[in-house]
Amino acid sequence: MDNIITFEDFSKVDLRVGTIIEINDFPEARRPAYQLTIDFGSLGIKKSSAQITTRYTKEQLLNRQIVAVVNFPKKQIAKFMSECLVVGAVDGKDVILLHPEQKVTNGSSVS
Numbered sequence: 001m002d003n004i005i006t007f008e009d010f011s012k013v014d015l016r017v018g019t020i021i022e023i024n025d026f027p028e029a030r031r032p033a034y035q036l037t038i039d040f041g042s043l044g045i046k047k048s049s050a051q052i053t054t055r056y057t058k059e060q061l062l063n064r065q066i067v068a069v070v071n072f073p074k075k076q077i078a079k080f081m082s083e084c085l086v087v088g089a090v091d092g093k094d095v096i097l098l099h100p101e102q103k104v105t106n107g108s109s110v111s
Contacts, residue, residue: 041107
C-alpha cells in the first residue's frame with residue numbers, strides 16, 4: 001500500500017454524526033445529486049451535495065443519521081456551497097452511506 005498515513009494525519013480528519021433534516025434536488029450539478037441540510041448538534045447546521053440519487057430517495061434520507069467530514073474547507077458546486085463531505089462506501093457506481101448502528105447525539109465524533 002503506497003498511501004500510508006500517520007495516526008497524526010488521520011487525527012486531523014473530523015468525522016461527525018449528523019441528521020439529515022432537509023433534502024432538495026440539485027439539477028445544476030454535473031452528475032445527479034441532492035443538496036442536503038444536516039444537523040450536527042452543537043456544531044450547527046451544515047450543507048452538502050451528495051451523489052446518492054440512484055441509491056436513495058428523499059424520503060429514505062429525511063431524518064437519517066449519517067457520517068461526514070466537517071473540517072474540510074467550503075466548496076462551491078454550481079451555485080451551491082458545500083460545507084461538509086458525507087462519507088460512504090463506493091460499490092460500483094453507487095455510494096452506500098455510512099451511519100451509526102444506533103441513534104447517537106448529533107455532533108458525536110467518529111474515531
